[in-house]
Amino acid sequence: MKCLLQIMMIWLSGICASFGQNTINLGLQLEPPNLDPTSGAAAAIDEVVYGNIFEGLVRINQKGEVVPGLALFWELSTDGRSYVFHLADGVKFHDGELFDAEDVRYSFNRARAAGSTNAKKYIFEPIVNIDVFDPLTVMITLNHARTDFLFNLGLGDAVIVNESSAANNAFNPIGTGPFKFDKWVRGNSINIVRNDNYWGGAPSLVSATFKIITDPLSAYTAMMAGDIDAFPNYPAPENLFLFNNDANFEVVIGLTAGETILATNNKKAPFDDILVRKAMAHAINRTELINGAMFGNAVPIGTHFAPDHPDYVDMTELYPHNLSKAREYLKDAGYQDGFTVSLKLPPPIYARRTGELIAYQLEKIGIHVEIENMEWAQWIDQVLRNRNFDLTIVSHVEPMDINIYANANYYFGYDNQEFQKIIADIDESSDPRLTSELYKKAQIKIAEDAVNGYLFQLGKYGVWKNNVRGMWDNYPIRSNDLRNVYFEGGN
């Protein structure tokens, strides 16, 4: 028996040694439905393809900054309406097609055309003209200046595709990025390989495999068994401490762009009364939520804005946890005897766990909460589309999405002209300092109106082997850009 064991060990170590250090296995909890980032809204698509297979004119780096992408540099006209992009020379798509200004025109026209399935079509709506000066110069003219236009061009929805391959990108993505699509065993793994002809210098990894591991416990065992080198967004905060105590792993707790909110139906009684919303805000104990639901690994927020953004305003002390104040507000609103509401929870574990604690916290001021767990498809149908809900918990993972509060028809139904004016001014503003002031004003406004319960910013829990370098710490956008990833001490 012992002899057999030894043979097994020798054989296994042989396998390990032959396993080169220039190929990486990454864990992914949700499988992307397809690989076309310009159609649909699934974050899992960008987690595989953004920055790896596809690139836009500009790129967003792990700090959330806009850096040059396929456009090496650009000029903005003084009225803030026209961008002239100077494109990188000699760039080829993975199928050998040459990239030039016509591809830019094609990609953006495709995204804004009638019948486009681009989930962020609004990015392209301000465009009035796309002029190709020469193969490497393109001018985009907007109807008015927009400060967020350049950032939006860095999103996965605005990547550059080629006319001859665009239709097949869902299953055979062809981009200009440092990695090429290799193969996808659906339900199991997606493999990408190095693009040796990459115009920006080939990455050090030869290949990368995204392995789909849905079960949180399996994520743990896969890391421990060595099947996975890195889990960029580890799905189980409850057992992160096991890696913290293990020198073979590195745990990096970063931030996502996901504001987790107790979304409240502002159009429905009793939530149309600001006093009720203020009462709820005072009843929420963020520390308890973060410790109980996220095992301490999340940052409290007091408004709908990423806390690592330079324009963030900390509003968490506006309505501090205070039960007597909460009860007072409820009494003022005429609900001293409390009331019963439903809380519809989508599947993610953060929502389910937070929901139970919220129900417990609101119960203390006499609001009886009935929890209803549902699937995403049901949630989208009932909550998002038909606004048939009282309360729900969801994380808004889109970057810089405070403008959703300006849409009176959005599911939480906040219809405030003063706020809408602020967002309109942001859209029109071409002065960064003014924009920054306006963003602050917007955050304060929705916090004061207690539109939704602002709970915490969803963390990004990176776990990887201690010799992995160059992974993103934060998710300003959902991307696992692997261009700078390598193994310390590897070849």
Added chain:
Amino acid sequence: MLRFISKRLLSLFSTLFVATIVIFLMIEVVPGDPAAFMMGLSTNTEAADALRAELGLNAGVLERYFGWVTGMLSGDFGISYTYRVPVSGLIFDRMLVSVPLTVYALILSTVIAIPVGVIAASRRGTAVDTTLMGVAQVGVAVPNFWFAILLVLLFSTSLQWFSAGGFPGWEAGFWLCLKSLTLPAISLALPQAAILSRVMRSSVLEVMNEDYMRTARAKGLSERQALLRHGLRNALIPVLTILGLQFSFLLAGGIIIESIFSIPGLGRLVFQSIAQRDLIVVKSVVTLLVMAVVMITFIVDLAYAVVDPRLREGSN
């Protein structure tokens, strides 16, 4: 025998036909729209409408039903809403994992259960019997996902003999695949083996009291010889029924085990398709599973007829 088969075939096809109608109608009333799902929290209803048109979701009910059924008859199951590839290919790839896994698990459970059942029955009332059946009782009670996690913790994370999950794909080689399916197959097989061995034991006990067994012993066979030559064959009939049921159960019912081991099997395909409202995949897989169950029942019926000649004659 021919009439027996044709009668069975007729009921097989009518069952399938009724099943397609029931499945289609049930899928129709499921709330939630695949196009809206794919647009997530986006406010862009225009894009969702465009997507709905692109996926062919705007056609009438009858048109879609007949399109679906006639498509299936010619082997075309349509295009998956989310993956955007043919459904038949998706299902086929999953079958390449699920069928071998199921067969592997069934072989393991049969290899364990039949000897255990026979030994327990032939030593009825002894300590051997009590021990074996005690273990079997525990095997029935232990949930397979918990057992699976124990296996992973021992053989994958501690000993590192097996990877904790995943499937390398058949092109990576037969043995590698067999290895990756071993822990899942054991987790699936154990509870099944426990059930099967209990059935086998009681079936053998029943057979041992039959007249022909007494006759066999009277003509000079030892108890053991009588059991092996005459008893076993008769005792296998209820076991075959259970095996047939287990095959169809394991084919798609292994979803929790598939999740734990991150194996791309049929169960997970169905689960994910339901969650994402990839209803065209759900419809097709469910229909295929119904087909599989009906076919297996058909085969089990035939197997009865082979094992027990009275069944064929009775139907003539």
